[in-house]
Amino acid sequence: AIDSTIPLKSRSLWNKHQVKKFNNAEAFQSRFIDHVETTLARSLYNCDNLAAYEAASMSVRDNLIIDWNKTQQKFTTRDPKRVYYLSLEFLMGRALDNALINMKIDDNSVSTDDKKSTGPKEKSINSREVISGALDELGFKLEDVLEQEPDAGLGNGGLGRLAACFVDSMATENIPAWGYGLRYQYGIFAQKIIDGYQVETPDYWLNFGNAWEIERNEVQIPITFYGYVERNGTDKKSTLTPSQWIGGERVIAVAYDFPVPGYKTTNVNNLRLWQARPTTEFDFAKFNSGDYQNSVEQQQRAESITAVLYPNDNFEQGKELRLKQQYFWCSASLHDIVRRFKKSKRPWSEFPDEVAIQLNDTHPTLAIVELQRILVDLEKLDWHKAWEIVVATFAYTNHTVMQEALEKWPVGLFGHLLPRHLEIIYDINWFFLQDVAKKFPKDVDLLSRISIIEENGPERQIRMAFLAIVGSHKVNGVAELHSELIKKTIFQDFVKFFGASKFTNVTNGITPRRWLRQANPKLAELIAQTLKDPNYDYLLDMPKLTLLNKFADDKKFHAKWNEVKIHNKLRLADLIKKLNDGVDIIDRKNIATTLFDVQVKRIHEYKRQQLNIFGVIYRYLAMKTMLQNGSTIEEVAKAFPRKVSIFGGKSAPGYYMAKLIIKLINAVGDVINNDVAIGDLLKVVFIADYNVSKAEIIIPASDLSEHISTAGTEASGTSNMKFAMNGGLIIGTVDGANVEITREIGEDNIFLFGNLSENVEDLRYNHQYNPQELPENLDKVLEYVENGDFSDNPSEFKPIVDAVKQHGDYYLVSDDFDSYVATQELVDQVFHNDKDEWIKKSILSVANIGFFSSDRCIQEYAETIWNVEPVEQ
Amino acid sequence: AIDSTIPLKSRSLWNKHQVKKFNNAEAFQSRFIDHVETTLARSLYNCDNLAAYEAASMSVRDNLIIDWNKTQQKFTTRDPKRVYYLSLEFLMGRALDNALINMKIDDNSVSTDDKKSTGPKEKSINSREVISGALDELGFKLEDVLEQEPDAGLGNGGLGRLAACFVDSMATENIPAWGYGLRYQYGIFAQKIIDGYQVETPDYWLNFGNAWEIERNEVQIPITFYGYVERNGTDKKSTLTPSQWIGGERVIAVAYDFPVPGYKTTNVNNLRLWQARPTTEFDFAKFNSGDYQNSVEQQQRAESITAVLYPNDNFEQGKELRLKQQYFWCSASLHDIVRRFKKSKRPWSEFPDEVAIQLNDTHPTLAIVELQRILVDLEKLDWHKAWEIVVATFAYTNHTVMQEALEKWPVGLFGHLLPRHLEIIYDINWFFLQDVAKKFPKDVDLLSRISIIEENGPERQIRMAFLAIVGSHKVNGVAELHSELIKKTIFQDFVKFFGASKFTNVTNGITPRRWLRQANPKLAELIAQTLKDPNYDYLLDMPKLTLLNKFADDKKFHAKWNEVKIHNKLRLADLIKKLNDGVDIIDRKNIATTLFDVQVKRIHEYKRQQLNIFGVIYRYLAMKTMLQNGSTIEEVAKAFPRKVSIFGGKSAPGYYMAKLIIKLINAVGDVINNDVAIGDLLKVVFIADYNVSKAEIIIPASDLSEHISTAGTEASGTSNMKFAMNGGLIIGTVDGANVEITREIGEDNIFLFGNLSENVEDLRYNHQYNPQELPENLDKVLEYVENGDFSDNPSEFKPIVDAVKQHGDYYLVSDDFDSYVATQELVDQVFHNDKDEWIKKSILSVANIGFFSSDRCIQEYAETIWNVEPVEQ
Known part of the structure; x- marks a missing residue:
């Protein structure tokens, strides 16, 4: 084996044959053909698009790995403080196109047509163009090749996509950072719509292999479950002294690494996903049975x-x-982190100077307990010294204000699976409550409220969010409104005890590489031209977009801007046609004057797709009434101009109401789309199986997008940022990041409506105790939902109606309905009658959205929470 | 996508960048480092032996794949008749060393020190030496690197290893042939010995990946189970007309290809193993549940x-x-074969001219039914025309004479899983029995005996061997004795009906590349020198070994011969020491005069490891008696000179008696090895987890090996050939291939003993009805087994004793014991007192073993059964 004492001769041999990155079309082609002929064992004669995708991906991946190797060696040498981002979800989408955009290659080749260049004058080249041309020469279209890639759908929605944007930005910002997650064999289910219903089918995203991962068979970490705790040999036996956990079940965590290339840098970070494998070690008890x-x-x-x-x-x-998943993942990641730290031979006290661990929601909270266990039980540190290290290491990002969404685990189940961890949690809580009692000696009620263990209810529960707060030095929300709200509601006792400075805000962001350049190449190009920035450097410095402000009234620019939007709407029309078995729902010749009104996100009552579809029904009924009252179709078109309502999103499989809302949307679509009386004035489309790749087509095509959650329920939202960055206007409530988007782009450029979060509690109280009259328009809509033509089964949609009418309208649909409808009318007004004003709003949205680049988030995290610095090339 | 209409420009680009095989150390090093740095994402600094193994394997594999591609393209172009070898087991062992021995590379490179060579004068080079040197320069020892490879243990014993030898020989003989099998995620269990007992633990041979396989994601074949049969739309609805099988469960078979390089040829054949994956297609019924x-x-x-x-x-x-495994495998393979045939656009009647399918035992018998189904149901051929094609395509190799070992399936279970196949089997049987009745109109008993459906017993059973015979045009046994026996016993009715010419013999063989060159490099080299064949061409023409006959009495040659054996015995002593936690059981200074007596094979009563261990006990008791009677240790040593009895092999996990025999061997070893009174004169070693890699060390080290099955029970045996090829002498019964080995090497050079197969029936009958006296010596042994010091539990070994004493001694241990012991005494005599004679026998064994090269088998199969010819380069 080769180690630090490598003989000189071997060393020079290795150097001589060191692999070089391809840096021009020809070198790529050579690598590509090598992969086709050896790795894939195929040939010119049977290389289809899938094989071409695989070979291209492996070739590009090889380039990334070379930089990845250099990056990791650089980190080893310089030993900077590292960030570890623990997230149970990484909703990565596709990798190849992103790599082509981000990958930095320097062309120091000499074109065969030219004379010899004088010296190694390198220039950075656009790798996407190079590879597109190279593939073309080989007989493939880049677009077709990209289409072969399955989405890496390792997440449900915003939380997972946030993590994906963050790893992109951390790589781009040259932050020494690793992501840690799980390599699910089946990603988020594929959604099929059958008879209007969501049907879930498994997502076998790995069935055709995965060119983007490196299987690290050499990194295998044993993980233990169940069993019992032993304390022998020590004089003072207590749960605070080193204890031995004798596990009852053991599996192996194997690492799979995904290179994460930064934009315009050779820095390539690592996303390490763990997969469970059976242990190869011998377990006598298990095999004794025979x-x-x-x-x-x-x-x-x-x-x-x-x-x-x-x-x-x-x-x-x-x-x-x-829970097993969570512990498996936390334990594997922590042991990996600790092993890396120990190589530096520093004292344990320096651990927090070397390691920052960010918890994306409460899912990785067990990591806190696991580190404490490692330090106390395995490394024999004093309990309190260990705890100091732990707290200084961790920081926790909260993602919800909704009490019911906070993670809890029954003590019985938890203690059975992780007996030693339960002891440690009790000890953490014991010391914490002692401190609380010391500070607020008379407030017994506070102790019970703030305890990590919830004692009321039929069974004791572990409150994971409380554990995360106690074990972290910083807690942040994900938008200003949200960060303020949690301090006043779910975590108010903790603010009282720890003080407000422990709580902070980092408003979410999105990566402009994927969400502008990759999703909307035409707009990105127009911006680059306008900014006279042919190398797209603005994607690294999004506040530069403010230079667009001066074009807000430029008519020529308007025309170009509008052209891009029409192009993107046609692209979406193509997708919808394809998903609709080739039937074209959208009237293409009038596409410029058809408002694309989009709501794509997880289906959830708090996100209020029901409000949207009620609005659609209201519009339809109003149109029908006009016709019945003798109006001509032209008159109807004047009142209710062309519009397509586009929905997309998955419901959790067990969430009855959300699934019923999907069915309602499809049922409404069935009726409206087939009503010849209203012509093409209104269409309703549900795009099945919404995912990252579909979002990349849908978002650039929207004129208007809906972010209409009940005020105070959406922590941030990030799709609002994506739509705005692509020149779509927003209709929204004063919730989540909508507030800051308004501040940045100006309140004239966003359509806000509805009640404010400070009124929500009162409104709900009123619904409970003073059943109110419904607004007349909504009443008609609900009446039609309950008795109309949407279902053969008359009571099918009753639960949706009852939620508003009978069960207290928890999500305040009735309170916001009139205001929503009125705002939609205003939207129509501007879009159809004042298109210049509309385009101006669109331009100003993009021009002032720079704040929401995830690069800015990462800088804030780095400075205010992690205390890490970029490691330059 | 690229197809036959590939533009000229692309074509020339592909040609320009076509991958080239490495053909010298430097090119290998470059490839190796590329794999380390990109595929493995490692570097000089963390490349351990495992990574070096992986990188070396992938580099060598790349070379093989280039030849593989050329071979397959050649087959496509020339379209010769192809052989498909269907075997449920392929006991491949390790691949890298074998590839290094077989791989042909031509060195047309120019050493940098030399002048430019004039013209492309190629010479074939020894790739093993080249890579050994190249690795050395990089800092690795080839031996250590080879040790990293896990055995591909996809088989139980002889049957699976035979298939592995056959694919090697088919590749070497340039036969256009593919192997078809299953890619088991867990190979044959790893055997651990705990307290003397066999304990089975899973063999995770894929846990560190597999550099030798090509995952063929593009080859996915859907396989159906359960469901029902529909016959609509046809006028004459009958099971003989095209029917539709509506399956109830569907999985996908994905292909994994393993390149199989021939020796000294660029022909690389394919071993295709199927793996099951869930289907990605939508099954409404399954997901309807929600x-x-x-x-x-x-x-x-x-x-x-x-x-x-x-x-x-x-x-x-x-x-x-x-049964699911079998159908999954047969169906996937058949569809693959049929798809390949259909590309040729030939009429179906030519199918048997293009395709020969060999059934290795009855496990793939379903392939017969599946082809009939494909032809009738899918391709709409007339039933009888289809059947003609089927019979002309298939041939069946029988591997047993033991009635109880013949595969049968209950009709109920079978029909539930494969309803359409059951119909087809009934129809096959119906037509077959009609023909039988026509020929033997009065023999009702014959009809019931010969029927594919067994009607007696509590449930109807399908006799797979009978189905295989009826559906094949040739049936062969695997050794002369065996082929004769089956004609007289289990298949006698079929001989009566079909005539003797349907039945033939192909005596088994072994590949000398693995079993001589790879396992015993010293001996292979000595032979090469002696034959003046520096390029080891004799491995392609093993009858050439007869040239050694003239050295049988050459004393100088004897010395060299003996030196090789001692070297190999020391190598085995090292292995035993390693397996024994570093404790050296074998007396190394006397190793030349210690007889290594080896029995390694599956543990089974018919193979009679019990006879062997009884013999050991007899010897031990006799030594103890001498000592008790006042003999000196020198006198004992004279009567019972130095000997190590070496056992190895696995028992089926549910085979109680076999597992008890393992325990007895270990118990006897415990007593004998720790008895200081007898010193080092006798040792008993059980080598745990016998597998191909261990066989490669054990076999070359043996002085004597035991092949002592009850006459008429072992079909052939192949380890007898391996031992003889490595200069070990044989003690054996007149059974299986021992008979032909005796004929080839001469009866003076083998130690035969025991009753003959023609007497077995009478002896068994006698045991049943005339309980005989046991031979006195055996009686003492059994007495000691039952009451001696081998177990704390006095009755533990009683079942072994009772099998002989109480239950009719089915395996005739008592009948052969005295003859066995006497023969062992003769062995001692020659080994210790007439070493020259011993070495002469050893030389003559090797000199005349050429017949047993599997190349000869393959030639016989090709000529007499498959009717295929080699496709030259």
């Missing part, structure tokens, strides 16, 4: 730990396998 | 079809999963 067949099956079941991504956007109680 | 989680788990279970190799050496009744 039933070989059964033993093998038991072992195989180990793999089920990372088989499936849980399809919930909010916490669902009590699945042991989910 | 329980997503459960649906996913159900889908995942699809993979269990290829999870585990069944660890049985003979058929075990009634496991549905085993």
Whole structure:
């Protein structure tokens, strides 16, 4: 084996044959053909688009790995403080196009036509163009090749996509950072719509292999579950002294690495995903039974730990396998981090100077307990010294204000699976409550409210968010409104105890590489031209977009701007046609004057797709009434001009109401789309299986997008930023990041409506105790939903109606309905009658959206929470 | 996509960048480092032996794939008749060393020190030496690197290893042939010995990936199970007309290809192994339930079809999963074969001119039914025309004479899983029995005996061997004795009906590349020198070994010969020491005069390891008696000179008696090895987890090996050939291939003993009805086994004793014991007192073993059964 004492001769041999990145079309082609002929064992004669995708991906990946290797060696040498971003979800989407945009290659080649260049004058080249041309020469279209890639759908929605944007920005900002997650064999389910209903089918995203991962068979970490705790040999036996956890079940965590290239840098970070494998070590107890067949099956079941991504956007109680996933992932990641730290031979006290761990929501909270366990039980540190290190290491990002969405685990289930961790949590809580009691000696009620262990209810529960707060030095919300709200509501006791300075805000952001350049190449190009920035450097410095402000009234620019939008709307029309078995729902010749009104996100009552579809029904009924009252279709078109309502999103499989809303949307679409009386004036489209790749087509095509959650329920939202960055206007409530978007782009350029979060509590109270009259328009809509033509089964949609009428209208649909409808009318007004004003708003949205680049987020995290610095090339 | 209409420009680009094989050390090093740095994402600084193994394997594999591609293109162009070898087991062992021995590379490079060569004068070079040197320069030892490879243990024993030897020989002989099998995620279990007992643990041979396979994601074949048969739309609805099988469960078979390089040829054949994956297609029924989680788990279970190799050496009744495995494999293979045939656009009648399918044992018998189904149901051929094609295509190799080892499936289980196949089998049987009745109109008993459906017993059973005979044009046994026996016993009725010419013999063989050159490099080299054949061409023409005959009495040659054996014995002593936690059991200074007596093979009563260990006990007791009677240790040593009895082999996990025999061997070893009174004169070693790699060390080290099955039970045996080829002498019964080995090497050079197969029936009958006296010596041994010091539990070994004493001694241990012991005494005599004679026998064994090269087998199959010819380069 080769180690630090490598003989000179070997060393020079290695150097001589060191692999070089391809840096021009020809070198890429050579690499590509090598992969086709050897790795894929195919040939010129049977290389289809899938094989071409695989070979291209592996070739590009090889380039990234060379930089990845250099990056990691650089980190090893310089030993800077590192960030570890723990997220149970990374909704990465496709990798190849992103790599082509981000990858930096320097062309120091000499074109065969030219004379020899004088010296190694390198210039950075556009790798996407180079590879597109190279593939073309080989007989492939880049677009077709890109289409072969399955989405890496390792997340449910915003939380997972945020993590994906963050790893992109951390790489771009040259932050020494690793992501840690799970390699689910099945990503988020594929959604099929059958008879209007959502049907879930497994997403076998790995069925054709994955060119983007490096299977790290050499990184195998044993993970233990169940069993019991032993404390022998020490004089003072207590849960605070080193204890031995004798596990009852053992599996192996194997690392799979995904290179994450930064934009315009050779920095390539790592996303490490763990997969469970059966252990190869001998477990006498298990095999003693003598039933070989059964033993093998038991072992195989180990793999089920990372088989499936849980399809919930909010916490669902009590699945042991989910807790197993979480511990498996936290434990593997922590041991990996600790091993890396120990190589530096520094004292433990320096651990927080070397390591920052960010918890994306409460899912990785067990990492806090696991680090404490490692320090106390394995490294034999004093309990309190260990705890100091732990707290200084961790920071926690909260993603919800909704009490019911906070993760809790029953003590019984938890203690069975992780007996030693339960002891440690009790000890953490014990010391914490002592401190609280010291500070507020008379407030017994506070102790019970603030305790990590919830004692009321039929069974004790562990409050994971509370544990995360106690174990972290910083807690942040994800938008200003949200960060303020949590301090006043769910975490107010903690503010009281720890003080407000422990709580901070980092408003979410999105990566402009994927969400502008990749999703909307035409707009990105127009901006580059306008900014006289042919190399797209503005994608690294999005506040530069403010230079567009001066074009807000430029008519020529308006024309170009509008052209881009029409191009993108046609692209979406193509997608819809394809998904609709080739039937074209959208009237293409009038596409410029058809308002594309989009709501794509997880289906959830708090996000209020029901409000949207009620609005659509209201519009339809109003149109029908006009016709019945003798209006001509032209008159109707004047009042209710052309519009397509586009929906997309998945419901959690067990969420009855959300699934019913999907059915309602499709049922409404069936009626409206087939009503010849209204012609093409109104269409309703539900795009099945919404995912990152579809978002990249949908978002650039929107004229208007809906972010209409009940005020105070959406922590931030990030799709609002994506739409605005692509020149779509927003209709929205004063919720989440909408507030800051308004501040940045100006309140004239966004359509806000509805009640404010400070009124929500009162309104709900009123609904409970003073059943109010419904607004007349909504009443008609609900009447029609309940008794109209949407279903053969008359009571099918009653639960949706009852939620508003009978069950307290928790999400305030009735309170916001009139204001929503009125605002929609204003939208029509501007879009159809004042297009210049509309385009101006669109330009100003983009010009002032720079704040929402995830690069800015990462800088804020780096400075205010992690205390890390970029490591330059 | 690129197809036959490839533009000229692309074509020339592809040609320009076509990958070239490495053909010298430097080119290999460059490839190696490329794989380390990109594929493995490692570097000089963390490349350990495992990474070096992987990188070396992938580099060598790339070379093989280039030849593989050329070979397959050649087959496509020339379209010769192809052989498909269907075997449920391929016991391949390790691949890298074998590839280094077989791989042909031509050195047309120019050493940098030399002048430019004039013209492309190629010379074939020894790739093993080249790569050994190249690795050395990089800082690795080839031996250590080779040690990293896990065995591909996809088989139980002889049957699976035969298939592995055959694919090697088919590639070497340039026969256009593919192997078809299953890619078990867990190979044959790893055997651990704990307290003397066999404990089975899973063999995770893929846990560190597999550099030798090409995952063919583009080859995915859907396989159906369960469901029902529909016959609509045709006028004459009958089971003979095209019928539609509506399946109830569907999985995908994905191909994994393993390149199989021939020796000294650029011909590289393919071994295609199937793996089960869940289907991605939408199954409404399955997902209708709405329980997503459960649906996913159900889908995942699809993979269990290829999870585990069944660890049985003979058929075990009634496991549905085993039948699923068989059908999954047969169906995938047949569809693959049919697809390839259909590309040729030939008429169906030419199918047997293009395709020969060999059934290795009855496991793939379903392939016969599946082809009939494809032809009738899918291709709409007339039933009888289809059947003619089927019979002309298939040939069946029988591997047993033991009635109880013949595979049968209950009709109920079978019809549930494969309803259409059951119909077809009934129809095949119907027409077959009609023909039989026509020929033997009065023999009703014959009809019931010969029927494919066994009607007696509590449930109807399908006799797979009978189906295989009826559906094949040739049936062969695997050694002369065996082929004769089956004609007289289990298949006598078929001989009566079909005539003797349908039955033939192809005596088994072994590949000398692995079993001489790879396992015993010293001996292979000595032979090469002696034959003045520096390029080891004799490995292609093993009858050339007869040239050694003239050295049989050459004393100088004897010395060299003996030196090789001692070297190999020391190598085995090292292995035993390693397996024994570093404790050296074998007396190295006397190793030349210690007889290594080896019996390694599956543990089974018919193979009679019990006879061997009884012999050891007899020897031990006799030594003890001498000592008790006052003999000195020198006198004992004279009567019972130095000997190590070496055992190895696995028992089927559910085979109680075989496992007890393992325990007895270990118990005897415990007593004898720790008895200081007898010193080092006798040792007993059980080598745990016998596999191909261990065989490669054990076999060359043996002085004597035991092949002592009850006459008429072992079909052929192939380890007898391996031992003889490595200069080990044989003690054996007149059984299996021992008979032909005796004929080839001369009866003076083998130690035969025991009763003959023609007497077995009478002897068994006698045991049943005339309980005989046991031979006195055996009686003492059994007495000691039952009451001696081998176990704390006095009755533990009683079943072994009772099998002989109480239950009719089915395997005739008592009948052969005295003859066995006497023959062992003769062995001692020659080995210790007439070493020259011993070495002469050893030389003559090797000199005359050429017949048993598997190349000769393949030639016989090709000429007499398959009617195929080599396709030259």
